[in-house]
Amino acid sequence: MGAISLLVRPFLDFALPPRCPGCGIIIDEPHRFCLDCWSALHFLGEPCCARCALPFDYDSGPDVECGHCLADPPAYDRLRAAVAYGEISRKVALKLKYGGRPGIAETMARFMARHLDSKGEAVLSPVPLHRWRIWRRGYNQSALIAAALARRAGHGILLDLIERVKSTPPLRGMGPGERREVVRGAFRVTPRYKPALKGRRVILVDDVYTSGATANACAKALKRAGASHVDILCWARVVRGSND
Numbered sequence: 388m389g390a391i392s393l394l395v396r397p398f399l400d401f402a403l404p405p406r407c408p409g410c411g412i413i414i415d416e417p418h419r420f421c422l423d424c425w426s427a428l429h430f431l432g433e434p435c436c437a438r439c440a441l442p443f444d445y446d447s448g449p450d451v452e453c454g455h456c457l458a459d460p461p462a463y464d465r466l467r468a469a470v471a472y473g474e475i476s477r478k479v480a481l482k483l484k485y486g487g488r489p490g491i492a493e494t495m496a497r498f499m500a501r502h503l504d505s506k507g508e509a510v511l512s513p514v515p516l517h518r519w520r521i522w523r524r525g526y527n528q529s530a531l532i533a534a535a536l537a538r539r540a541g542h543g544i545l546l547d548l549i550e551r552v553k554s555t556p557p558l559r560g561m562g563p564g565e566r567r568e569v570v571r572g573a574f575r576v577t578p579r580y581k582p583a584l585k586g587r588r589v590i591l592v593d594d595v596y597t598s599g600a601t602a603n604a605c606a607k608a609l610k611r612a613g614a615s616h617v618d619i620l621c622w623a624r625v626v627r628g629s630n631d
């Protein structure tokens with residue numbers, strides 16, 4: 388810790404003690420979890436499906452894809468998530484979404500950033516929300532995470548690269564097929580960005596990846612508009628069968 392941060396820290400701490408993003412208890416350092424929440428989080432990484440990051444029990448080597456991706460390839464090229472969707476990761480996502488705690492986006496971005504590869508320049512873009520949801524809540528939680536990631540990684544960011552052209556009901560409670568049907572044709576690339584998108588790599592940022600219907604619909608729209616690669620980076624990914 389440098390001299391300046393030593394001088395500044397006590398004052399900041401006095402102003403706003405850092406809290407665990409999971410349970411809210413006061414902790415020593417900002418953007419960290421308390422020990423209990425930390426041990427309850429299931430961090431995702433290798434070995435996993437090269438495409439959708441589904442955890443594998445055994446390491447079968449690089450570029451191996453899971454059965455779902457082989458049978459029905461997603462529209463995106465590579466998905467990565469910081470953690471599996473579970474009790475704590477859900478609480479963190481909900482705090483960002485409804486708790487008026489935009490600082491949590493910075494915490495999420497720190498854990499997500501290690502999944503950014505260094506394959507050259509990319510443009511970050513959030514999965515768009517309904518306009519009325521933004522209006523009601525004041526912000527798009529994925530846009531806050533994307534902005535925090537852009538600050539860390541030095542990639543460009545376009546908050547309105549993708550737009551919704553059709554409003555869709557909440558997908559909660561629907562099966563995968565129904566979700567896919569509902570979001571079909573719901574997104575498009577904002578026309579003024581089309582010329583600049585040709586041959587570029589896009590990293591779509593989302594908070595929670597559930598069935599992939601929304602992310603896939605966005606990835607399809609980006610590919611159709613000329614993006615060369617579409618990666619998805621999210622905070623939490625639902626991993627079926629994991630009960631953490």
Ligand SMILES: [Zn+2]
Nearest residue numbers: 407410421424
């Ligand atoms: Zn905690």
Ligand SMILES: [Zn+2]
Nearest residue numbers: 436439453456
């Ligand atoms: Zn897969």
